[in-house]
Amino acid sequence: MRITNRAQRLRVEALLRDIVAQREAEPVTLPEVHAVVSETLDAPIPSAQLVREVMRTLSKGESRFVRIDRDVYAWVGHGETPPLPPAPPHVSDMIERRLSGATLDEIGSLHRLTRERVRQLIAKYGGPSAAEVAELQRVRTEIAERDRRARVEPLIRQALDGGGAMTVSDAAEVAGLTSSETVRYWPIDLVHLRLRPAGNNEERWSDEAILESLREAAIYEFPLTTKAYASLLASGQISGPSVPRIWQRFGNWSAACDAAGVVPGRAVRNNYQSKWTDQDLLQIVRQYLLDPSQPNSAHKFDDWRRQFAPDGPSFQTIRNRFGSWTEVKKRAFVKEENVE
Incomplete structure (x- = not known):
């Protein structure tokens, strides 16, 4: 039919x-x-x-x-959303690359399409939007950062446990890391063991350069007192190391002035004996540095002392004894086995 x-x-x-x-x-x-x-x-x-x-x-x-x-x-049922069409192989490749973090330009170059056409095809077949790609990248970065910290931080802790307080460069060398990694992943609870490298201002003054600074200062002040010297430094009329640095290098102000051929402003009591031993000073520094409520900075020490150790030594006393704050921290946390 x-x-x-x-x-x-x-x-x-x-x-x-x-x-x-x-x-x-x-x-x-x-x-x-x-x-x-x-x-x-x-x-x-x-x-x-x-x-x-x-x-x-x-x-x-x-x-x-x-x-x-x-x-x-x-x-489709009433009110239901139609299913997405199956993506052709080349679009599936675009979606996969986009999910992996490739840019629209990179995908377009590979498939010889404009970035806009790539965007249209990815959107048409249910691929990720720009916001979704950004969120995926953020999550990947966060996971990678967490994993990296989990691997690196124990190495820094081990270095500090074996060597005590040290600079970033020293810790990096011991741990086998770069300095940038060491700074980034330094344990927060061990920030008190992080030493700042000695600045050029502390290291560049030879004995003769210090004596020359004193001679220059004596042109303006006679006799030369520590207060007058510090004032000349602050005003920029002379250049030179700080008074504590001079004391540390020569023992006292009079000895430094004598070596420079300068008349000191006042005699220093050669028989003066501090009531604080080195260990006394370092012990109170350790208490301050280990206090989690404090910033561990030098300029906040006296504020902390007045509240928690009113009978303790001042920051100036500690600095006069040991020099820079970096040196103080280093001595406070030096390992006993490293002390000769």
Whole structure:
């Protein structure tokens, strides 16, 4: 019996509706539907073009029969979102690269497309947005940072445990790390063991340079007192090391002035004996540095002392004995086995 075109179309439409409805919410493509129709219906076998036309007609007249891409349709429930179309292989590659952190320009260069076209294709097939990519990158960076800290921080702790207080460069050398890594991952609870490297101002003054500074100061002041010398330094009229540095180098002010051939402002009591031993001074420094509520800075020491150790030595006393704050911290936490 000869089947008219209209009858053939109605047969295809009925079968096609059943095929798609049975796979509700699942995308079906023209080749898939045409293959099923060809196997099910008797001759004459409908052409792919006829199946395509019927699918288009159904999508316009049936609200639940939704076109989601070229020659891709799905049967969806009322109010439901149509499923995403399956991504072609080249778009799947774009999405995978985007999720891995590649930029649109990099992907476009690889596939010979503009960045805008890449963005459109990724969006069309459910790929990540720019905000989602940024969030993924943030999470990856955070995880990498946490993992790196977990590996590096124990190395720094081990170096400090073996050598006591030290500079960043020394700790980096012992731990086998770069200085930048050592600074970045220095344990917060061991900040009191971090020494600042000696500045040029402390190291560049030879004995002769110090004596020359005293001679220059004596041109302005006679006799030369520590107060007058410090005032000349502060005003910039002379250049030279601090008074504590001079005391540390020569023992006392009079000895330094005598070596420079300068008359000192007042005699220093050579028989003066401090009531504080070195260990007394270092012990109170350790208490201050280990106080978690304090910033560990030199200029805050006296504030802390007045509150927690009113009978203790002043910062000036400690500095006069040991010199720089870096040297004080180093001595306070030096390991006993390193002390000769």
